[in-house]
Amino acid sequence: MRIATYNVNGVNGRLPVLLRWLSETSPDVVCLQELKAPEEKFPLDAIREAGYQAIWHGQKSWNGVAILSRGHEPAEVRRVLPGDPNDANSRYIEATIDGMLVCCLYLPNGNPVPGPKFEYKLRWFQRLTDHAAELIASGIPAVIAGDYNAIPTELDVYKPEHWINDALFLPEVRLAYKNLVAQGWTDAIRKIYPTERIYTFWDYFRNAYSRNAGLRIDHFLLSRQLSNRLTTAGVDRDVRGWEKSSDHAPVWIELTDN
DNA sequence: ATGCCGTGGAAACCACGA
Numbered sequence: 001m002r003i004a005t006y007n008v009n010g011v012n013g014r015l016p017v018l019l020r021w022l023s024e025t026s027p028d029v030v031c032l033q034e035l036k037a038p039e040e041k042f043p044l045d046a047i048r049e050a051g052y053q054a055i056w057h058g059q060k061s062w063n064g065v066a067i068l069s070r071g072h073e074p075a076e077v078r079r080v081l082p083g084d085p086n087d088a089n090s091r092y093i094e095a096t097i098d099g100m101l102v103c104c105l106y107l108p109n110g111n112p113v114p115g116p117k118f119e120y121k122l123r124w125f126q127r128l129t130d131h132a133a134e135l136i137a138s139g140i141p142a143v144i145a146g147d148y149n150a151i152p153t154e155l156d157v158y159k160p161e162h163w164i165n166d167a168l169f170l171p172e173v174r175l176a177y178k179n180l181v182a183q184g185w186t187d188a189i190r191k192i193y194p195t196e197r198i199y200t201f202w203d204y205f206r207n208a209y210s211r212n213a214g215l216r217i218d219h220f221l222l223s224r225q226l227s228n229r230l231t232t233a234g235v236d237r238d239v240r241g242w243e244k245s246s247d248h249a250p251v252w253i254e255l256t257d258n
Numbered sequence: 259a260t261g262c263c264g265t266g267g268a269a270a271c272c273a274c275g276a
Contacts, residue, residue, distance in 0.1 A: 010264085
């Protein structure tokens with residue numbers, strides 16, 4: 001089974017790229033972020049024609065997350081990360097698919113620092129950590145996939161010194177990511193590629209993609225049961241070079257069949 | 259060193275992103 005995550009940066013503006021990528025790589029489950037579309041403007045017909053069922057949580061202009069699945073119906077569990085009833089951003093959706101819990105997230109960027117956006121990011125990260133602890137304790141096979149807006153270590157950024165004061169790389173954020181993983185999650189890309197430089201995002205400007213000036217900020221965290229089934233993983237980095245591409249590339253993992 | 263590019267929505271610019 002192949003599970004992918006892809007920050008599309010506008011699901012409608014990016015629809016041709018998304019459909020081409022789906023048809024070329026045929027992932028079984030897809031987590032999408034940054035739909036940038038209200039609930040009623042999710043391109044469900046095109047997604048269905050591509051062979052996928054979908055659940056999504058839209059929002060006008062910004063944010064927005066979705067889970068696509070072919071073969072097995074995604075049964076929605078929740079569409080809000082617990083812990084703050086006043087958080088109106090569409091940044092989280094969770095479903096059971098074929099006995100597995102799939103959690104799709106778009107963690108706040110947090111810039112500029114300091115400020116309310118960074119405080120919101122840290123609070124959101126804490127809510128995620130609290131929820132993830134419950135998932136680990138439950139023993140359910142779970143994957144938490146998405147755009148974490150967190151650069152875990154110096155190995156995950158082309159020039160660490162340029163990012164030292166950025167909300168993606170500040171010590172508090174690296175520590176939050178480390179503490180989350182320490183609950184018992186496996187960072188799938190790092191398990192498969194322990195020492196390689198792997199990037200999932202390249203800025204639109206400064207020729208970042210052609211210079212390979214990238215960041216690794218899209219992650220898969222796997223519970224023990226799923227980590228034991230992990231065989232391969234990768235980044236579809238060619239997609240980043242396509243016409244009208246997102247600034248992120250799709251990331252994927254392969255699990256053995258249950 | 260820097261939103262230099264890109265999207266969506268509203269309004270011919272702005273907010274936002276990483």
